[in-house]
Amino acid sequence: MAKETPIYELNYEQALEELEKLVLELEGGERSLEDSMGIFERGQQLAERCTALLDQADLKVQQLTGKGDLEDFQI
Amino acid sequence: MSQLSLFQQPRASFSVSEINAYIRDLMESDSTLQELWVQGEISNLGRPASGHLYFTIKDAQASLRCVMWRSQAANLVYRPQNGDQVEVHGSISVYEAGGQYQLYADQIRPAGEGLLFQEYLRLKDKLEKEGLFAPERKRRIPARPGVIGIVTSLTGAALRDMLNTLQRRFPLVRVVLSPALVQGEAAPKEIKAAIERLNQYVQPDVILVGRGGGSIEDLWAFNDEGVARAVAASAAPVICGVGHETDFTIADFVADLRAPTPTAAAELATPDQAELRLDLEDLKNSLAQLMAERIQNLRWQLQTAAFELSRRSPVARLQSDRQRIDDLSRRAALALGNHARLQRIRLRGIAQQLEALNPQAVLNRGYALVTGPGGKLVKQVGDVSAGDMLRVRVSDGNIDAEVLP
Numbered sequence: 001m002a003k004e005t006p007i008y009e010l011n012y013e014q015a016l017e018e019l020e021k022l023v024l025e026l027e028g029g030e031r032s033l034e035d036s037m038g039i040f041e042r043g044q045q046l047a048e049r050c051t052a053l054l055d056q057a058d059l060k061v062q063q064l065t066g067k068g069d070l071e072d073f074q075i
Numbered sequence: 076m077s078q079l080s081l082f083q084q085p086r087a088s089f090s091v092s093e094i095n096a097y098i099r100d101l102m103e104s105d106s107t108l109q110e111l112w113v114q115g116e117i118s119n120l121g122r123p124a125s126g127h128l129y130f131t132i133k134d135a136q137a138s139l140r141c142v143m144w145r146s147q148a149a150n151l152v153y154r155p156q157n158g159d160q161v162e163v164h165g166s167i168s169v170y171e172a173g174g175q176y177q178l179y180a181d182q183i184r185p186a187g188e189g190l191l192f193q194e195y196l197r198l199k200d201k202l203e204k205e206g207l208f209a210p211e212r213k214r215r216i217p218a219r220p221g222v223i224g225i226v227t228s229l230t231g232a233a234l235r236d237m238l239n240t241l242q243r244r245f246p247l248v249r250v251v252l253s254p255a256l257v258q259g260e261a262a263p264k265e266i267k268a269a270i271e272r273l274n275q276y277v278q279p280d281v282i283l284v285g286r287g288g289g290s291i292e293d294l295w296a297f298n299d300e301g302v303a304r305a306v307a308a309s310a311a312p313v314i315c316g317v318g319h320e321t322d323f324t325i326a327d328f329v330a331d332l333r334a335p336t337p338t339a340a341a342e343l344a345t346p347d348q349a350e351l352r353l354d355l356e357d358l359k360n361s362l363a364q365l366m367a368e369r370i371q372n373l374r375w376q377l378q379t380a381a382f383e384l385s386r387r388s389p390v391a392r393l394q395s396d397r398q399r400i401d402d403l404s405r406r407a408a409l410a411l412g413n414h415a416r417l418q419r420i421r422l423r424g425i426a427q428q429l430e431a432l433n434p435q436a437v438l439n440r441g442y443a444l445v446t447g448p449g450g451k452l453v454k455q456v457g458d459v460s461a462g463d464m465l466r467v468r469v470s471d472g473n474i475d476a477e478v479l480p
Binding site: 012013016019020022023026027029033036037039040043044047050051053054057058059060061062063064066068070073075 | 219221224229238241242246247248249250251252253254272273275276277348351352355358359361362363365366369370372373
């Protein structure tokens with residue numbers, strides 16, 4: 001399998017995209033059993049990663065100044 | 076004779092009913108009278124138990140009686156009062172029983188809105204003709220935005236509503252506020268600049284332009300041509316959520332998506348995390364199910380292969396080879412047997428021939444075979460000389476003899 005990014009470095013979008021790709025790949029059924037096991041395990045981890053990201057997420061709000069700078073905004 | 080004769084009429088006289096009905100017909104066939112706005116000040120407002128609304132509108136010189144039936148009066152958002160400057164919409168006809176013409180009203184609005192409304196219609200018409208509202212101009216809102224830009228007032232309830240909604244539905248998103256006054260004279264310019272700044276510095280995936288409910292004047296900034304054009308020119312798709320369900324601003328028409336309220340705009344911009352979690356569960360289940368199917372398939376393949384293997388195993392092969400060898404040997408033996416028999420028959424023939432040629436057989440018949448010195452066969456007298464020792468072979472033995480001198 002190609003070099004994998006460590007799960008904890010993936011953001012939600014990346015993890016979800018890879019997860020969807022892995023499901024398609026498993027559906028294709030053309031990988032060896034060993035590869036498939038690897039895909040399955042990574043897929044499970046990706047799903048966990050997404051859920052964890054949702055659990056931990058806290059809306060990040062910034063304010064754009066007139067000069068184009070970003071400042072944190074307290075809700 | 077010029078004197079009018081009471082008994083000499085050019086035609087029959089009308090009854091009052093007839094003439095009132097005639098006038099009513101006349102009025103109702105006039106298109107101007109059938110659909111018009113009339114402006115004036117309300118007076119003599121009456122609200123009888125029937126629910127109908129009776130009033131007069133007047134200006135400095137004249138007055139006009141008006142009636143609004145209960146069905147329409149019940150729908151009025153605005154509650155007219157004596158002394159209000161209003162615009163009344165409806166048709167003019169005759170109340171035959173009273174012999175009075177009056178305005179049958181179906182809408183009443185505070186005066187002044189009319190001008191704004193006309194300006195609104197003019198701009199709407201203009202931008203529509205330019206194609207700014209065309210469905211094919213509408214861009215798709217991304218399903219899971221990474222960055223959402225918000226243009227609204229920092230102090231308004233709209234901002235709080237939108238942020239709460241985003242936090243609840245999709246807290247993964249990054250929000251960039253581009254503040255702008257949303258009412259008052261400076262509002263249009265600020266809203267336009269706020270949209271432009273977002274596109275210039277942030278390039279969000281979607282921009283929410285929002286403002287809470289208010290009077291038509293409060294919302295007027297969103298009917299500004301500059302704002303409308305900034306929405307149309309925005310690189311990021313724009314969701315417009317201004318006022319309440321029933322408020323349609325020009326910015327709403329130009330936006331890629333119109334939301335009835337700021338909260339709804341935030342909802343339309345984001346997926347609900349409850350659904351995302353369900354999707355994740357589905358994906359996880361798909362993985363597990365696909366894996367289970369895969370293993371089941373492999374199990375099947377294995378069984379099939381095992382069956383094939385046993386069918387083609389060396390044991391079976393050996394058995395079959397052995398059978399083949401048996402077969403071949405049988406055939407070889409058969410072939411050899413045949414050959415030997417033939418040979419025996421041939422031999423017997425040759426033996427008989429040889430028998431015929433056997434010298435012994437000749438000897439048996441009484442002939443003798445004479446050999447001279449050195450075993451040389453004596454065929455003629457000249458072959459021998461006196462004193463030679465000869466051997467005479469007869470059927471049962473040899474006789475040695477000497478040639479006499």
